Amino acid sequence: MKVAVCVKQVPDAAVHKRLDPGTHRLDRSAEGALNATDVNAVEEALRLKEAHGGEVVVVSLGPEKAIESLRKALAMGADRAVLVSDDAAAGSDLLATGYALAKALEREEADLVLFGQQSSDADGAVLWAAVSDRLRRPMVSQVAELTLEGGTVTGKRQTEFGYDVISAPLPAVVAVSDAINEPRYPSLKGIMGAKSKPQDVLGLSDVGIEADRVGEAGSRTVVRSSSPPPPKSGQVKIEDDGSAAERIVDYLAEKRLI
């Protein structure tokens, strides 16, 4: 069984994430780590491999140095890494990225494709749904528990209204939430062995991606500008004179929070 895990590299130092003043996109020059929930996805893939045998390959789109963060997945136990790296792909939006990833995944012909999905709305794009549509495969997202049996994958999907249990036949795409598992630390032997595992860095043409389908040319959205948010207006600070509780209720009611 082959499991492909889509991962992305994110800026490492938590401190000074900033937007490039020219492009208004995330300044990725201090890049380093694997996106946190992608690590959960890699862990889930490794557990499936331990239970069912097969191969785990990590797939990513990014600059050449993204290969370093793919090594963490290899150190954890993944077998192979594939990085599609091409200057023409810089500045790809969701549409272009989804297209490029789908092309890279088609090459792999995996039985199961995993994505990591942050539980809180963040910089993460909703890539898995776009990729599933292009691959023409069933998809289950927001999965907090995953089982695989007899060619069917079943996920416990967390929604605003409780849990839905969804089943889909392989080949399928699953996006897992960070609640699904506690990722393992790579062992020292794993870290040392990672460097000698197969790592392919491919260009667009290697994967059959036309240059005009990625990058700015392949994107359908633009970032126009960025600015600091307006300073918080309407901040109120009061001292309790015995009526603070009532004043809080009034405030919440006025803001229609209760």
Add this chain to the structure above:
Amino acid sequence: MSVRPADFPPPFSNDEAIGAVTDAPDERIDVGILIVGGGPGGLACAVRLGQLLDEHPETRELLGDVPVAVLEKGKQPGSHLLSGAVMNARAIRRLFGGRIPIEEMPTYGPVHGEAVYLLTKGAALRIPPPPTMMNHGNWIVSVSELGRFLAEQAEAAGVMILPETAGQKLLVEHGRVVGARTGDKGRGRDGEPLSNFEPGVDVTARITVLAEGTAGHLTTAAIDRFGLHGSNPQIWALGVKEVWKVPKPLHRIVHTMGWPLRKRAKYGEFGGSFIYPMGEEHVSIGFVVGLEYADVELSAHDVLQEFKTHRLVRKILAGGERVAWGAKTITEGGLLSLPSKLNAPGLLLVGEGAGLVNVPRLKGVHYAIESGRLAAEAAFAALQRGEVAHRRGALDSYDASLRASYVWKDLAEVRNMRQVFDKGFFMGGALASAMTVTKGKLPPKDFDTHANADAPLIRTGRAAQYPAPDGTLTFDKLSSVFASGNRTRDDQPSHVRVQAKVPRDLAEMWQWMCPAHVYEVGDADGDGTVEVKVTPSNCVQCGAISAKGGRLTPPEGGSGPEYTLT
């Protein structure tokens, strides 16, 4: 009766950091040479070994699948590196055999000009730079960036770098060092294994090089185990620094002495500041205070904040924005505090961990690199076919070459400089001048140092002078810890060893001392002692606690700051 930190030693014995190999043969990892510490010293050693093994493939073959490995406890090389820094380029040029011009290495350019000031609260008196402080021909660097560069060079030379991996125990068998055991990962607050528990591993090696930097965990234990103590105890200073983005470029390096530190001998406040340009857009600004100070309320972090309010500094930082913060101790004892030998069977000590820092010149990076290079050559020689690497004296060539080098000569010249400042700024200044002019021949006797933890504590209401953090020019400790990139996992055992109940004065001293707000005074116990509240996840592993009555040990690999610009 005043309290001395030394009277409350930490619940830690160096024996805990030494042990025999316990892993089964198929569990342990065997390498040729193991280097603990991915700083300039360890990485220079690695680079030189890579070069030598490239030139001598027959020796490389003797060393197995992994001829050279470096353990680095930070997220990546550079994450735990912090310094001023103005570096003498001679060692790094020599390391690359002149093949890489200094202009191609990550620096912020050569020193263009230099100014030294004696500060009072309201004024800055420019004084001629003391002869020890002439920096013409030196280069401004970020040691964190330098570490990343050296790591890349080492990897290109075939060295295996293992980040997020702490050296927890020195492996010693039959009186010789046989490697190091790495730290566990995935333990909970009470030491219990969590679901993803990953035990440490015995990494065995023919030769182990300790390049742990200041307050080195295994180094301290090794010096003890092999009886390598020097004539004077080791002493430290604590440096706290920030990197600022500024609209107006600074065109010369600046050092200051005096305010806000106090001159009289009884305060024991020795130190000063540095302000270095980092290109056109940034400056590195830091304050260093010797840890033999006596005042309970002395806080190096807050002294830095206070220092920034001086007119001279405000002008430099005007309109700017703080982009990084960090803290680290500096080994200050100099020649007389060095271990009596820097090698033992199977063991080599390099860099600041060994004590190779020139305090009056504020230099240590090039000594780390040079000693790392010399250690590599000694190790290489000892690994030749026909040699027995761990026999007594096999590595003596390292000590010999170091003593014959400029490293030793420089340290000998200034060997008493630091100690005389025990006598206060003016007396110390006079003696220091005498030393410089005579290149160390005067005064004729060697001065003793007292261990930092021996200084009895006094109170002077010092804290009242610290500025309240305004979030623009001055900052509190917690937001500074955030600015260091520290996001240490909370749910792990505490790596800091201090007594749990101590006199209030001592607990308060720790609270003020620690730049990362790790210690807080807890509940009083009615018998004059208080509980010490420890928040280990704030720790940036500066090492100050080890100098003042506690003991820093390495936390889970990958913890601590993530410096990039310091």
Add this chain to the structure above:
Amino acid sequence: MAGTLVFLETHDGELTKGGLGVLGKAAALGDAAGVVLGSGVREAAARAGAFGASTVYVVEDDALASPLPQPRVDALEAVVRESGADTVLFAASVLSADVASGLAARLEAGLNWDLTDLRLEGGELVGTRPALGDTVLVEVGWTSTPRLALIRSGTFDPVETGGTAEVKDVVASFQDFSTAATLVDHLQEASSGPSIEEADVIVAGGRGLGAPEGFTICEDLAAALGGAVAATRAVVDAGWYPYAAQVGQTGKTVSPKLYIALGISGAIQHKVGMQGSGTIVAINKDANAPIFDFADLGVVGDLAQIAPKLTELLKARS
């Protein structure tokens, strides 16, 4: 804007607030039509007229009975084609995010998400999106039609205009792969309340609570508001509350509509885990606590007096 469609979700036979809110905004910008997909949803669909829709497209099919995204992509594709709409708006939810993204791929369209505002500028649609933990605002646009947008949950409130909408039925065909995933079971949440990641209201406690018992105050207030309880690193370190409830740099990041901080100083390590919250109310004895710098309503006072009273008043209202 020529032809805007707004994706409206239903739950228990009713149109959900999120979609109706976006519908109101769309109607304010131009002509807006609602889209309702499901099985047995025509009655609910008609009510969209009262909230700004001039037309409501309905796709009724068994394939849409379960709350799964992929059949909805097929259905929406059919509606877009039939209506000629050039813009499709979604109120963000677990379901709609997947639908929007799948539709983007299907239509080769641009999708901007997590928008907190939408406006027309010289005929162009411009969206506003917070980034980097809400510390920066980015303006985004589209280079072609159709334009797809996911609006951050809770951004717009429904506006009842009392109109009526023309209901148009659309027939869709479904891809094999779209209907391969099936709903096997549904499990309701245990009645212990929402998780902190999902909660609309969070009551968080810090060292100012004084003792572990102080968390009863938080729990009571959270229960009165139907919210979840969170904790700072300091109190979790001290063993007062479980690690799963920790909010902050080394804990969870949350962005509820209402965050009530009791006895929390507001150090940056905590702030970065909750600064994206809609409204922040803080109660703290220390007037200089940093939390007052970014709280919307700051109350300097004794939380042990104020919070229980607040709980009583809230219980009395409902």
